[in-house]
Amino acid sequence: MTNRLARIATALSVSGLTLVLAGCHQEPARFEGLDPGQMPAEVREDYALFAHRCSKCHSLARPLQSGITDDAYWVDYVERMRLQPSSGISRQDTTPILRFLHYLSTGQLWKPDLHPAATVPPRDGGDE
Numbered sequence: 001m002t003n004r005l006a007r008i009a010t011a012l013s014v015s016g017l018t019l020v021l022a023g024c025h026q027e028p029a030r031f032e033g034l035d036p037g038q039m040p041a042e043v044r045e046d047y048a049l050f051a052h053r054c055s056k057c058h059s060l061a062r063p064l065q066s067g068i069t070d071d072a073y074w075v076d077y078v079e080r081m082r083l084q085p086s087s088g089i090s091r092q093d094t095t096p097i098l099r100f101l102h103y104l105s106t107g108q109l110w111k112p113d114l115h116p117a118a119t120v121p122p123r124d125g126g127d128e
């Protein structure tokens with residue numbers, strides 16, 4: 001009977017340890033968003049606020065890859081997000097967030113000189 005109790009105790013200990021270790025598992029940090037170092041200085045603070053507030057409720061890919069270029073649409077969108085209880089977006093936050101979204105909408109963040117890895121090599125593979 002003691003041998004059986006020892007096996008049960010061991011099984012429970014292993015199960016408990018497994019649960020504890022599973023609870024401690026952390027995903028590695030992942031980079032989401034844009035590299036502020038690739039932006040002009042005047043846009044960095046606006047981007048930082050945008051990233052901080054907007055990532056609370058959804059991934060940054062959602063607005064960054066939306067393709068929206070209409071400033072009026074962004075005004076409505078940010079206002080709807082501001083009214084979400086968990087967004088933390090204040091009335092004062094809307095202006096810098098909208099400034100960043102306007103900058104994003106103009107396509108300036110996607111110019112090849114800001115993202116050298118995104119440049120396309122010549123089709124023939126070199127100089128003529």
